[in-house]
Amino acid sequence: MKIRTNFSLQAFNSFNLPVVTAEIFFPSTIKELAEISIEKASSSYILGDGTNTLFCQDKAPIIIKPNLMGIEVIENDDNFQVKVACAQNWHEFVLFCINSGIYGLENLALIPGSVGAAPVQNIGAYGIEVSDFIVGVTWFDFAQKKQVDFTNAECQFGYRDSIFKQALNGTGIITHVHFLLPKAWQAVDNYQGLNELVSPVTPQAIMAKVIQLRQAKLPEPKQLPNAGSFFKNPIVSKDVFNELNQQYSNMPFYLHDNGDVKLAAGWLIEQAGLKGFRRDGVGVHENQALVIINYESKQGENIVALSVHIQKKVKEKFNIQLVPEVRFIGEDGELSPTSAGGK
Numbered sequence: 001m002k003i004r005t006n007f008s009l010q011a012f013n014s015f016n017l018p019v020v021t022a023e024i025f026f027p028s029t030i031k032e033l034a035e036i037s038i039e040k041a042s043s044s045y046i047l048g049d050g051t052n053t054l055f056c057q058d059k060a061p062i063i064i065k066p067n068l069m070g071i072e073v074i075e076n077d078d079n080f081q082v083k084v085a086c087a088q089n090w091h092e093f094v095l096f097c098i099n100s101g102i103y104g105l106e107n108l109a110l111i112p113g114s115v116g117a118a119p120v121q122n123i124g125a126y127g128i129e130v131s132d133f134i135v136g137v138t139w140f141d142f143a144q145k146k147q148v149d150f151t152n153a154e155c156q157f158g159y160r161d162s163i164f165k166q167a168l169n170g171t172g173i174i175t176h177v178h179f180l181l182p183k184a185w186q187a188v189d190n191y192q193g194l195n196e197l198v199s200p201v202t203p204q205a206i207m208a209k210v211i212q213l214r215q216a217k218l219p220e221p222k223q224l225p226n227a228g229s230f231f232k233n234p235i236v237s238k239d240v241f242n243e244l245n246q247q248y249s250n251m252p253f254y255l256h257d258n259g260d261v262k263l264a265a266g267w268l269i270e271q272a273g274l275k276g277f278r279r280d281g282v283g284v285h286e287n288q289a290l291v292i293i294n295y296e297s298k299q300g301e302n303i304v305a306l307s308v309h310i311q312k313k314v315k316e317k318f319n320i321q322l323v324p325e326v327r328f329i330g331e332d333g334e335l336s337p338t339s340a341g342g343k
Helices: 030-035 038-042 090-099 117-121 203-217 238-247 265-271 300-318
Strands: 002-008 020-026 044-046 053-055 062-064 071-075 079-085 134-141 146-151 172-182 253-255 261-263 282-284 292-294 327-330 333-335
Touching: 030 134, 030 172, 038 044, 053 300, 090 203, 117 172, 238 261, 261 265, 265 300, 282 300, 292 300
Parallel strands: 020 062, 044 062, 053 327
Antiparallel strands: 002 020, 071 079, 079 172, 134 146, 134 172, 253 261, 282 292, 327 333
């Protein structure tokens, strides 16, 4: 197994921060995963493509960066069963599906990151979440040194959440994700931007539109280092929404089936006067206020401080607490937004 010490992670995180880890493992098989001691594995951070990670300090914990690759497809009369290894790039996997006539994931095109990270965050966009199509996840348990299978229900998926981000965090690693994609495809095109598509709507048309929309509003990390959407869109009760809507009638929102209302975090940040705001080499993107850009800072603390400032200003104006979607990582492992400096 490939192992490196005193290794720079600058090329491995989309904020382009020059942090260093004392040791990094690159396992490419289950056997190599099992070779990592329980002591080192349990104190490590699992790094995928580094597109949702903020290293808050100059040093990072021990890193395990899995390199398990492969896509297996089983076709039957009604659906496709697709087993995907964790290190596959998410967008490349979506392209593989569309090019193979396997539809359903087109709304999730161009989301950065790896397939293994997708269930952890339960990634979602344009009306669907990845959990809508996951039937199971294969997990390598560090203590047992063996693989364990989880059903969709056992994954405890929530909004940008799962058991892998909560109870199982730090105890293992996702090795494979299992998808079930029905042949009886149904377009999800009622989301703003997609509802402009001309009938008949195809999966290819949805994917092309999603890519166009994402490229128009989200900056390319290699040009402007960022982690995409920094905060979750807050979900509030109908009463809270009605009170806000009386004052801000043009506020964008999305109704949930249970009566709750999802608000647009980017709009809240923009209304708080922070669009384009900069300080200490970091700033809020000029076109999409939900994105924090690292313009020239070498310290993750400056990004944390800016996120706290944004939270404070939105709280003052709307009495809504924004919660980071990005994961905060310190030298000793994952930090809560509070311990990293948030509220």
